[in-house]
Amino acid sequence: MNVFKLAFPKINYSGVGAIEALIDRLSNEHGTEKGLLICDPTLVELGFADKFLKSSLNLVLFKDVRQNPDTNTVNTAYRMYCDSGAQFVIGFGGGSSIDSAKAIKILSANDGPIATYNGIEKVKRLGDPLYAINTTAGTAAEVTSNAVITDTQTHVKHVIISDKIIPDISVNDPSVMLGLPSTTTAATGIDALTHAVESFVSVGAHKLTDYISLEAIKTIAQSLPLAVDDGSNMDARKMMAYGQFIAGLSFNSAGLGMVHAMAHPAGAHKDLPHGVCNAILLPIVCEFNRSYCIEKFALVAQALGADTSGLTIEQASLVAIDELHALNRRVGIPEGFAQLGVTEADILSWVDDAMADPCAGGNPHPITREQVIKLYKKAL
DSSP states (O other): OOOOOOOOOSEEEESTTHHHHHHHHHHHHHTTOEEEEEOOHHHHHTTTTHHHHTSSSEEEEEOOOOSSOBHHHHHHHHHHHHHHTOOEEEEEESHHHHHHHHHHHHHTTSOSOGGGGOEESOOOSOOSOEEEEEOSSSOOTTTOSEEEEEOTTTOOEEEEEOGGGSOSEEEEOGGGGTTOOHHHHHHHHHHHHHHHHHHHHSTTOOHHHHHHHHHHHHHHHHHHHHHHHOTTOHHHHHHHHHHHHHHHHHHHHHOOOHHHHHHHHHHHHHOOOHHHHHHHHHHHHHHHHGGGSHHHHHHHHHHTTOOOTTOOHHHHHHHHHHHHHHHHHHHTOOSSGGGGTOOHHHHHHHHHHHHHOGGGGGSSSOOOHHHHHHHHHHHO
């Protein structure tokens, strides 16, 4: 086996009541020290932020996180962090809130601007403590070394990958996922599935991530439709929280691929939800990759719940693509970018950014600019 790396938070709290466990720990560790709580307006409106704001923790609230966090958001939040005298940061929400908190961690010990750190392992110094509480079963931002920040000037998504931004403590508490709308549940759930599938076929995959990826695919395929149909189904929420978490463990080690590389420009230029972009592209990019890792896609088909008995490996690998399309339809994912107002001119403007994205290098086979154009057109 070649040398491989595993990187994840020092501590994870999972299960109902995990947030309270974190608050108790932070109260003991930080005492009267001030911290910055970063979340989006919805969590404040729903009262979930009260878990922190009404606790014994001394917190300042930044609640203006957007669905695709940008450099303006990061700069404003960092000014609040500095002006308040905060010494630790809490990211509470989906990937947008946690990625914004990761950016604050970077800037607390490294000179700006945040765009400086686009790429792999460019963060030099470890910043202030970071705690991440995930409220969606999808991004796995609470466990990974990735942060994605949109540049408001260039409309490029900076993909920052560094071990130094992995949260010190991560939390997965399914009780705060019960109120998620079905559309958000679906989009974030397929995002998690994308992490599992891409890391399974990535050039960086290894024996351990293979095992984790397949477990994540199986768990998500079984639980996501249940969570979409009934958002109050606690068992489904628990399993989705578990599935997205282990998918994060896998891609944090093995990497991703062209689904994410092509999804990032869509979110940056059109402010589209990241999970929806991934979902639209997943079966299309997998169809391209299938012929380069047929045996693995045959296993994906089985993990997705397909009966492949009596089929050749080639036939089973084709079933995997059908199953991905079927799951998208089952949970209500748009059929293509055109339904989201995207034009052919839009996708042609995304190609160069997709080719340059740090995730592209993990794809199981090199891809040309012309092939990316074809895939984007197919995704319309």
